[in-house]
Amino acid sequence: DGGITQSPKYLFRKEGQNVTLSCEQNLNHDAMYWYRQDPGQGLRLIYYSQIVNDFQKGDIAEGYSVSREKKESFPLTVTSAQKNPTAFYLCASRPHEKSGYTFGSGTRLTVV
């Protein structure tokens, strides 16, 4: 079945460590996105990519980095520069503008 797989589902990190969240899709979608969700805040865009080897900052990119070396994969690294990284992270993809997003099931990151 086609879909988006995010891993891990839960992740704990010590302060000062970088962590990488995985996002893989087999939908053959060109565009991929990373959103962060905090209680009462809705979804806020971190980074997005429309094609391989190209990506753009979203509204809250500081402290995050991404890569898009393959169409299927769009990993997100949360760096130690992100001051408040505890949140729920959602990856999404979209085939074209006439379609909605398909979301992964998310990764909950907790800084301990």
Place this chain on the structure above:
Amino acid sequence: EDKVVQSPLSLVVHEGDTVTLNCSYEVTNFRSLLWYKQEKKAPTFLFMLTSSGIEKKSGRLSSILDKKELFSILNITATQTGDSAIYLCAVDSGGSNYKLTFGKGTLLTVNP
């Protein structure tokens, strides 16, 4: 800056009630408005609206868009406990990046 505002932010009803969720927006170039339901993790797609005045319907859920007044409503009739979720509204403001701007969501709780 694109803006999507949802109201109310939370709502508690009894089974069988009818609810109306609101979404207003201010975007530079409107292309479409989307509604999602988020129960535990991945938001699931409900509707995409592009034209004013045309109701979209799926079972007990329906939605309509007013492009003149810049808002949309999502109606749920004969609510059930399974309708309890966060309902997210998002707007596609056009451009070649296909990205969506989300509101903060409405948390709906349906009590038996």
